[in-house]
Amino acid sequence: xxxxxxxxxxxxxxxxxxxxxxxxxxxxxxxxxxxxxxxxxxxxxxxxxxxxxxxxxxxxxxxxxxxxxxxxxxxxxxxxxxxxxxxxxxxxxxxxxxxxxxxxxxxxxxxx
Amino acid sequence: xxxxxxxxxxxxxxxxxxxxxxxxxxxxxxxxxxxxxxxxxxxxxxxxxxxxxxxxxxxxxxxxxxxxxxxxxxxxxxxxxxxxxxxxxxxxxxxxxxxxxxxxxxxxxxxx
DNA sequence: GCAATAATTCTATATTTCTAGAAACAACGA
DNA sequence: TCGTTGTTTCTAGAAATATAGAATTATTGC
Numbered sequence: 001x002x003x004x005x006x007x008x009x010x011x012x013x014x015x016x017x018x019x020x021x022x023x024x025x026x027x028x029x030x031x032x033x034x035x036x037x038x039x040x041x042x043x044x045x046x047x048x049x050x051x052x053x054x055x056x057x058x059x060x061x062x063x064x065x066x067x068x069x070x071x072x073x074x075x076x077x078x079x080x081x082x083x084x085x086x087x088x089x090x091x092x093x094x095x096x097x098x099x100x101x102x103x104x105x106x107x108x109x110x111x112x
Numbered sequence: 113x114x115x116x117x118x119x120x121x122x123x124x125x126x127x128x129x130x131x132x133x134x135x136x137x138x139x140x141x142x143x144x145x146x147x148x149x150x151x152x153x154x155x156x157x158x159x160x161x162x163x164x165x166x167x168x169x170x171x172x173x174x175x176x177x178x179x180x181x182x183x184x185x186x187x188x189x190x191x192x193x194x195x196x197x198x199x200x201x202x203x204x205x206x207x208x209x210x211x212x213x214x215x216x217x218x219x220x221x222x223x224x
Numbered sequence: 225g226c227a228a229t230a231a232t233t234c235t236a237t238a239t240t241t242c243t244a245g246a247a248a249c250a251a252c253g254a
Numbered sequence: 255t256c257g258t259t260g261t262t263t264c265t266a267g268a269a270a271t272a273t274a275g276a277a278t279t280a281t282t283g284c
Binding site: 225226227228229230231232233234235236237238239240241242243244245246247248249250251252253254 | 255256257258259260261262263264265266267268269270271272273274275276277278279280281282283284
């Protein structure tokens with residue numbers, strides 16, 4: 001499971017529009033992944049900038065990079081992304097006084 | 113649904129450890145919420161710093177604030193958090209060439 | 225070895241964010 | 255109205271991040 005630090009790092013990684021764009025392009029690409037050049041074509045961003053953002057995403061382990069000849073294939077780390085998605089609401093309502101039914105995110109209209 | 117900008121802003125909001133801490137405390141508290149002072153007690157952070165972070169979270173609409181006398185009650189916006197959680201993988205594999213079965217996040221071992 | 229391609233690292237500047245003390249503001253109770 | 259409590263705004267210096275051109279490294283084909 002994700003530590004608090006890993007989760008924060010993961011969220012920070014997708015917490016910028018250019019990086020979120022990069023990740024979404026990779027998520028759409030699925031398990032095949034995309035080379036840096038292919039991402040660059042789709043997003044129209046300078047190589048050095050893209051490289052910077054990919055490093056961020058890779059450091060957070062949201063993207064995996066595999067070298068293939070002179071290209072680098074980037075793939076979304078689907079397992080990590082699922083863990084991240086689950087993280088926020090996992091402890092929902094643990095301190096709820098009345099009925100501590102865990103895992104129940106009540107809608108915003110449900111306030112007492 | 114969340115726009116790309118809203119999603120990035122939301123992720124950025126929980127992309128710092130102190131802010132993630134604040135949000136998790138509120139998620140645990142459930143629909144009752146917590147006053148600023150109560151959060152402060154639990155996290156042991158200066159008021160001005162906490163106020164700064166809460167503003168960030170409120171701007172991203174991840175936390176709702178309601179004035180109550182001289183206190184302010186903060187509540188996690190569970191609906192928003194769910195939307196955020198869903199956002200990352202929603203378009204999974206849309207570009208997949210072979211079998212574009214949407215919504216299927218294959219495990220990391222599935223890369224041929 | 226040399227040119228071409230793919231990507232990263234170096235560098236520098238601009239911008240944003242973090243942190244927290246101090247001051248200010250708002251609401252309530254006496 | 256005056257003091258107290260809860261919270262925000264002001265302020266400022268330190269640190270991190272964004273952006274992108276230029277130089278560099280790595281891989282391949284000839």
